[in-house]
Amino acid sequence: MGLIKSISVNRSGIYATYWSLSRFELNMESNYSNVTMAGYLTMQHYLDGFAPIMHIDVKWSGADNPITAQAMQAGQGFALALAKLIAPTPPSLTARPNPFEGAVPA
Numbered sequence: 001m002g003l004i005k006s007i008s009v010n011r012s013g014i015y016a017t018y019w020s021l022s023r024f025e026l027n028m029e030s031n032y033s034n035v036t037m038a039g040y041l042t043m044q045h046y047l048d049g050f051a052p053i054m055h056i057d058v059k060w061s062g063a064d065n066p067i068t069a070q071a072m073q074a075g076q077g078f079a080l081a082l083a084k085l086i087a088p089t090p091p092s093l094t095a096r097p098n099p100f101e102g103a104v105p106a
Helices: 045-048 069-073 077-086
Strands: 001-009 015-027 030-039 053-060
Touching: 001 045, 001 077, 015 045, 015 053, 015 077, 030 045, 030 077, 069 077
Parallel strands: none
Antiparallel strands: 001 015, 015 030, 030 053
């Protein structure tokens, strides 16, 4: 499960282009989830076992959380997380821009 999206590594001129879901946390009582995406220079670097060059955490809570207990029981938690990651960010004055908006599933 991965995404293709070129994201600058700390404005260094180096870009991570392949992103793998490396951590998934779900708290059903408090209705939040947190995913960590690991960024690699290329998909081949990931496949060859290189270490990621950066990580990005994305958190969802309340109505924004796409992952429910029912989705987890149906085996859809990871697919819903990746779909939410690439979806357009709704316009909001408080929402942070989604760094994975427009990414392509790999």
